[in-house]
Amino acid sequence: MPKQLSILFLTIFNLTVCFSQTNKYSSIELENFKSKFYLNRKIGIDSSLYYMDKLSQSDNISYKTFAYAAIEYLKTREKQPVDINYYKNTIQSSLLNIPETKQNYSMLFDIYILLGNTNKRRNLIKPALDHYLKAENYALQSDDVERIIKIKGNIALIYQDMDELEKALLKGKETLALLEEKKQVLGNKYLTQKYKTELNLGAIYTTLYKKDTLNHKFIDSALTHYNKLLKNKDLNNEDYYTARIYYSLGTAYSLKKEYGNANMYLDKSLTLFKKVNSLSYLYKANYNSGYNHFMSNDYDKAKKHFLHALNLKKDTLLDYNYINTLNYLSKIYSQQKKIDSANYFLNSFLKAYSKMSTKERQQFKEAYKIDKETDFKKKIHKLNKQTYLYTLLISILVLTLIVAGIFIIKNKREKNKAKSKLDELLAKHSNSEYNLNTSNRIKINDEQHQQIIDGLFKIEKNHYYLKEDFNLYNAAKKIGTNTTYLSNVIKKYKKMSFNDYTNELRIDYIAKLLTNDKKIRSYTTQAIAEIAGYKNAKSFTRIFKKYTGITPYQFIEKINKEL
Template identity: 25%
Template sequence: MKKLNSFIFLFSVISHLLFSQTKQDETFEKIRGNYEKMTTDDINAMPYVKMYIKKAKAENNYPKLVQGYRDARQFDYKNKMKYADSAISVSRKYGKRNDLSRDYLSKGIIYYFYQKNYKLALNQYLKAYELSKGLKDYYHLHKVLYHLGIVKEHLGYYEEALGHFNHCADYYRLKLNEDLHENERFNYKKAYLNSLHQMAVINRYLSNFSKCDSISQLGFDHTVGDSDFKLENSYFLKCKGILKYRNKNYDGAKADLEKALPIIKSRNDFAWISVIYYYLGKISEAQKNESTAIIYYSEIDSIFSKHEFILPETYKSYNHLIDFYKGKDVNKQLYYTNQLLKAESSLAKDYPYLSSKLHKDYDRNKLIEKNDKVEKTSKRKIALAQILLLAGAVALSFFIVQYFKNRKIKRQYDMLQKRISEGSYNVADITENATADPALRKTFLSPEMTIEIREKLEKFERELQFRKKGLTQNSIAGKLNTNSHYLSVYINENKGMNFNRYMAELRINYITNLLNTNSKYLNFTIEALAEECGIAARQNFSKLFFEINGIRPVDYIKKRKQELEIN
């Protein structure tokens, strides 16, 4: 028996160690998968959440630790504020601005939703707002905007609050058209539905009943039959019930409100619970069931006594309670009178602080930011105007320069074409114009030698031998059976230029005549044209063409094509 007990003990120890090791080896994602789809405030999630936090601490994984505290904040109803502060503490030490902003916002939501403490909630919202400036987490930015709208709604700034919710609803609706992860889609849809709900509420406060009705129906249609959004569906059903009461459809109103109440109760949203009780009381009064109405109004007092919170919409229930007990029960009459005074005091006490704080730290800052933006925009416009003026001046200068440049090109082209058409565009001898007195020459050749070299050069030009690359004065003199000195003297005295200039003019004149008479050459590249006339380098060809013709080859080709109407 002792051996059996020892075996059982040993087995349990080993099993425990193995189980612990297995839990330790589980990934964060696997642990979180056990609870991430549980309903908010479901305490059954906490064993897994604590395991997640323990693993994060053991591994010094601070991003996961923050996530663990955030999850605990979501599921542990009694310790929400403790975990909210833990998340802020870790985010402040290890996180980024965006992390800290998100955690301040969440703490504010706890103050608002679970305690209806707008004063403390606003302080957290404004911290979140300051930290969110300049960030590109637009989902979070719109959450901050939404909750600031909630405070404005509470203060009665309905038009301003409606602007917040309209803006948020538009943003979330557009995001839902994108390809989102399942969790992202859930978050965006929830945020969109919450914005729609607040829009419906404020439109009712502003007596825009048809608008309230259409928004309520839209929200209801988006959520009906969807188990993920039962709470949101109940909010829209509540809105529809209140509108039916206004239209004196008392049975329909009662059915909607009674159907919405259990889900909203399960979420412990005592603010909207009190509103439902108020309208159920109003319906009972309309149906001449005063005792039932008093029961509903008494429930509103119970909520006020427990949470010290009441809405302007529901505090009038105390008037009915006082009137009901007048002359029947003095103690209850006095009790409800005192409660009415407390309710009025409660409604008034935070108003100056909230209004001043919201104006100073949000609306004023937004106005300053808007003015700064206007100033920056104005400066940008001035800078843009200056840039445009400068660009205009540069463009005008460019067009003026181009105009005169084109005029000059046309003039040079026309002059060149005139020379070609008149037959004066060639490398002609100048001996006819030169003096015949040999004594006036620096150097001279005999008449016989002059005639011989002229005839040989004419043949050289006629046969286009100058098109060969690499020709020199010595090589040409050899071809002509003369010496280079005599050749140089002849060219200088009879052509009026040195050897290099003579060769350049022969080649450029040749290619210019080709461009003028044969349109196929107009499609040649500059390199090909240089090759055709015997000039080795593209740059050298362009330079010589301009020196001799007074116009660049590209400009000549362009003008010639225009003249011939060639594209």
């Protein structure tokens, strides 16, 4: 019996604890917890999640379901890990237990709009629209003007995402008309909704113009809505709101290809977005500025903005702007002949592009008007080929300059040498009393060597070296010695070979003759060659140039000019 009483006591205690835990919040507390969700940007995500967690512990099924929907939305928006199946099943089962009575319409509206927002964040457009339409139904049934206007704006945006722009425009106009009709009822909330609606309508008209750039009424209507917002200080009384208007104006002018106006407004938006630390819009505005400068061929400024955009891209989720930023940077660096950087960004682009699904690739090509037949791998090959050709061209150019430089220096030295030698020859032979550096001036102690030197003197004096049959053997025979002795003596005392000795005597002779005899200068090269002891003009010309640096013809030409 005591054991049974103990079990009964524990059961009652547990039920009491459970009851007290699930029913400890009053309706005022529950509503206060719920309000913390709408303050999430002010109090911080962690604080909002904390209050939503407390709200999820309530035994009130409506607030509990709202809490689950709010947690799922916040985690999705902040890219935090979230168990999608758990929240989906929990929320769906909970919704079945909420009676569809008038007192629950407002809560059901709030839950379904959260579900729609979550699906939209996940790019699940059709499920998002279904939830928004259910939310609209509850707003209409409860005749809640504020909620009706809010959901119509959301539906307009979702139709825009679905590319059903006429429906989006219709919803936007309905919202604007309702706003003006219920202006007094809305009170202070009128301005906020007015701002959002005008901005949304401008965005819809902008998208319509993207589809039909020949219809300028669309872009003019967009600019009308944006300028209306800009002029009304009550509608842009905060830096963030004003920045959004500048950004929208910049985007519109960019579509009109008025890049000067576009950059002016985008620069203003960047200043304000930086001030309020709106990273997402800083990223988008930098991308748009980069695009405008690229289209204006201002590649340095384009590169600066594109690189800023990449630095602001902190998450790993791919988006079209990020992928196309890589594409544009590869083009810019390629244009600037910075091939390594061009290759880096093109490879990064291809890597990101390869992660896209077939449908996303098609949408990307259409969104950025990329040729469907573009083969990006060919671009890599082309850049690599450009790198190779550029390097080869530079190498060839440098090598050519080096060779040309060597040739010029060598040629200049040869010309200076030839000129010096020619001047020396002219000076030497212009004197009619010219005497060779004759052998009799050499005094040698060796009697046999002296005899050979004296014999060479006679050969030089009698011009025996001019004879066609003059050679080492005949010269030795004439002097009365042998070829070995003669060759050694010439090498020792003349510092040259017998052939060089013979050629020097002949060239010296003919140079003097040409200098002093005008008649000889009129002879043919062959005739002059024969006078000098050579059989043909070709060998004579070659030897003459070797010793003087110029041809016989050039030598004669110079003498005729100077004498």
